[in-house]
Amino acid sequence: MANMTFSAAIDRAVMEAMAADECVIIMGEDVHMLRSAHYTRFGQQRVFPAPISESSFVGAAVGAAMSGLRPIVEVMLVDFVGVAMDAVLNHMAKIETFSGGKWTCPLVVRTACGGGYGDGGQHEQTLWGMFASIPGLTIVVPSNPADAYGLMKTAIAHDGPVIFLEHKLLSESWLEFLGRLGRQTVAFDVPAAGAQGDVPANMDSLPFGQAIVRRTGNALTIVSLGVGLHRALEAADQLAEHGVDCEVIDLRCLQPLDARTVIESVSKTGRLLVVDEDYKSCGLSGELAAIVLESGLSPHYARVCLEQTIPYARHLEAEALPNTQRIVEAALRLAAGEKQRDV
Amino acid sequence: MANMTFSAAIDRAVMEAMAADECVIIMGEDVHMLRSAHYTRFGQQRVFPAPISESSFVGAAVGAAMSGLRPIVEVMLVDFVGVAMDAVLNHMAKIETFSGGKWTCPLVVRTACGGGYGDGGQHEQTLWGMFASIPGLTIVVPSNPADAYGLMKTAIAHDGPVIFLEHKLLSESWLEFLGRLGRQTVAFDVPAAGAQGDVPANMDSLPFGQAIVRRTGNALTIVSLGVGLHRALEAADQLAEHGVDCEVIDLRCLQPLDARTVIESVSKTGRLLVVDEDYKSCGLSGELAAIVLESGLSPHYARVCLEQTIPYARHLEAEALPNTQRIVEAALRLAAGEKQRDV
């Protein structure tokens, strides 16, 4: 058992995978510094600092993966995947189908996402819903060090493309690099249990597609992931004081999505609240609505999502992102509605 | 009143807008040929054939729009927006917010989408759900010539960015250019009422965000758009024979989305079937589920969507895309469930 930060847990999973398999390589901008430990240990034959050319080096990662390497390709912020979307949408996601299942593409796109440190709307998006809409991709969004470690291990071992999203508010190194930058004068609402925690010594990989119930309750199911999960847990504590007993589910993966855990919980509580830091429209929050409806449930439903381009001003940003207050209010409204109509 | 093809209706709307306002320009690959009529009439000062450089010419359209022009920028197939996604995601959609509402970006991205002619998974996507997830964009998907004409007029006059999706199976010129190519030996399942139709002489623009009920019924609401709408109408005819009386709604826009029309219908029928040619996960079909649940309804729900990378083989393609048979089967299953549980 070791206690470590979220970013250290990911770095460790990568480190171990690189030590175990010389086909695992890292490529991306500034990786000699960002992953200086890996760079020192494995050198320039395994860690490739790239030019600011995402569309070609993400595309190159696809080719590298197809021909025998297992690249971890880093796109600093997920927002920048915009310039490399073709490699994601039209190549890595489709190789396996196009080749009739005969050729796979084992790579990990490691990228930082999320807001809450005042960097503005072009640098704080999450975009996981966009990726999850594309068949052929695995989408991972861990909420704590142990999950991050286990899911990164699985991602590197997986024979298909994985988008691994590292939330900046959980990732000490990214938050330090983009938000705090040595200042003592700024504060961020960092979920402590997500940013630092124990990683069991015997832990290896964690299977994809397994959501986990972080808190049990009977009145209402909150489904979330990443930082939103911690906001939801905080809200659940407050809601308990209001007599609303929440069950809180951490999805961990958007694709494959663990519908069963969600359905089981909602069939018990009759109420579903989705807390999603990604854009509201045509995303994860809707997908969960569809999944429960398809399963024959008809819960009371609400969602707390991002509904606009993230504004720069920190007070506006705090309102735009799903915050505890918005979650509590939405949950109270949901709880006030009559209990589930029928199942 | 004039009877014309879907593509001719769009071309006419563009032609009229260009004649009325010299700020309206066209840019894109091969537009001298694809829009040869516009090119002949307005010349090289208004119609700009572009290199195969989508990320720069779509980005240039943003700059052109911000500085006084009203560009219609053509990306041949929506699949190719992958290489220009940054301009869409991080620029055109965000300028208005970033500038505090002081600067707008009046442009139309005109792009062909959709499958059904055997061109494979990198050329037949629709991706409208992906665009609709991005705040700041208007997303238009017409299903017939009159709507296409009216919505294109509105799009060109609109002061923000509009993604205008032209389904290839409705668009005679694209289908001819990509699918038939002069052959008499291939057949496509073209919805006649969508590919050709009357455009009222006095018609001008058609407001965004107005869905329309194409067929009234009491047993089940089918919501669709584009080619899916026609498949749904065909299915509804068959379903009527089975005694299932369907209401069929044509969304026409994904953003803004006319929730009211959908909710009104579903509150009547208690059953919602979404027919969406876009990917199933985290897309429009889920969004509609969320919208009805949010409104307090709890309908029986199902969806017929694209669930995989589109396979090349025409018989596999036909199964992968929402087809009439799949719609009928899903509707029959829905109809067999008990009537709406409560409202």
Added chain:
Amino acid sequence: MVELELYKAMVRARAFELVLAEFWEAGAISGEMHLGTGEEAVAAGVTRHLRSGDAVSLDHRPTPVLTLLGVDLQLMLAEMLGREDGLCRGRGGHMHLFSKTHLAASSGIVGSSGPLAAGFALTAKLLRPGNIAVAFFGEGAMNQGMLMESMNLAVAWKLPLLFVCKDNQWAITTRSVDVTAGSLLERAAGFGLPCQEVDGLDVMAVAETAGDVIGQMRKNPQPFFLLARTSRLDSHQMGDPMRRMAQHPVGEGGKTFGNVTKHLLAPRGSGPVTRIKSLMHLLALLGDSRKDVREHKTDPLFLTRQQLEQAGQDTESIEQDVARQMEQLVDSVQVDSPAGGAHGKHDL
């Protein structure tokens, strides 16, 4: 004897293209069909120097190179017929032919062969020293950012990547020179790429240059840019309007211009000079498009055959031999239903 071998390779590649054309015309192959007719000399000249472990990335005209790499023709044809026993189980189709055995992949996204080959080359460098990767693409793709980026990447990372630009001067209906600034060689050289131009209609010239370059790359991993003039004998794609226009100038030409002339005189618009200029441009393009098809001098097969015949070589037996193979290939395939017809069973 090398020449005859190369010629045979070209004849074989051409023959397969023509088989595809036939099936496509018959409606048994769906979608767009971009033939590689006119590129055979480049395909033959380069692939002759490739060996096991080398990787190639291809664009929307993948078949000549795949044919010459030795990918099973029957598997490819079955793939394009959309059959379960096809190369990619009918999932990929003409623009997405993949053979893992040959480390060969294709894509319909213009320019994407650059980044893909950069990845192939990286693997070669790290895991299979001495192997190389080749990216094939058209001159139109030279304007796609990801391809340019990959040129920089290949030089910066010293990748054994051969960029082969097949310059047929056209991108669909666009004369590439009209939208491409500077010269392609200077553009590539601007990335620090060693470059060479070669006559892509002359298979021996291609083979010689490619041999030299690839030999060097195997010893000392670094990229190279080869610019090869080719031709587009069957227009952009089977059955496209310019191809039809070239075949039936009057009928198709008239049809294409009905729309245009109507608007030549429409009120409101540009002045007459601009309009005439546009019209002349369109007419010139349609005229130009007929050249490649009509003139033997742009056909690499014709040129090579001429050279060989002048040298007293027997080319006829090669042609007959390949023709027979193709007949067998066609005979062995039964098409139950055209692509556009009923979507019934597709068995062998």
Added chain:
Amino acid sequence: MVELELYKAMVRARAFELVLAEFWEAGAISGEMHLGTGEEAVAAGVTRHLRSGDAVSLDHRPTPVLTLLGVDLQLMLAEMLGREDGLCRGRGGHMHLFSKTHLAASSGIVGSSGPLAAGFALTAKLLRPGNIAVAFFGEGAMNQGMLMESMNLAVAWKLPLLFVCKDNQWAITTRSVDVTAGSLLERAAGFGLPCQEVDGLDVMAVAETAGDVIGQMRKNPQPFFLLARTSRLDSHQMGDPMRRMAQHPVGEGGKTFGNVTKHLLAPRGSGPVTRIKSLMHLLALLGDSRKDVREHKTDPLFLTRQQLEQAGQDTESIEQDVARQMEQLVDSVQVDSPAGGAHGKHDL
């Protein structure tokens, strides 16, 4: 007298950057802060020749140019404080400063100033002949596909677009030369762009070249590529590890290397030569990063002041004058709460 005016412009730009640094340090400005210190000569030399109707697109260091274009400093500062009365009502922030009045836009996506300016230039050409557009970007951005594409586009479409590459040799922690192949001038020239290199620390040199070039562009719309060496006086961004390392080599250096040395000897990995090579590379980068900050000779302000003083000009009064203006600016702004504190009211 032109020199003094230019110097004043530079002093003003620098002063505003330092005001921002102060507010940022105090926690009143959030997120990343990329100062433009070291770029003032380029900003001053180019903007001096711009006039109403010209448009500029900027990267993540937008403030010097905006300051010199005459954008209200108070509005900009208020914007960065996230206030409703800011330039963009607090929605944009430091990397997304927009002034429609000045036709000036910025973006945090590296390379995106190229396409945007191409659009600006197209409008200028069509609607405002004689006007031009300018794209500012760093040498790191030269590897971004969309920027390269826009160079081709600008030449092909004959756009009045001045590309200004501010070559400070760094992209975050990367020496750009390590990942950039060929020479930047040759790369630009490869697109058929007329090019010129200029000492970007010498404001008169920049102003002269820019004046000539822009004058020509107004008469005859076509693009131009200006390569200007600049420096990065405050590292990549305020407070980044390399900046801290430069300021406190021992403390920060030690911290940075704790992690690294631990893995220098870890079992399984590369051989010792490779490891030492990596370590040396990192050490060299950290060492290099201190140069710009410490050496006056890389500071355009210092250099210009020296030149002027040698010519007997009075630079002091300019400095004092600007300093007073900045004090007033700072005084006029009340910061109720730092960006990281309570999200309370933000009134003037």
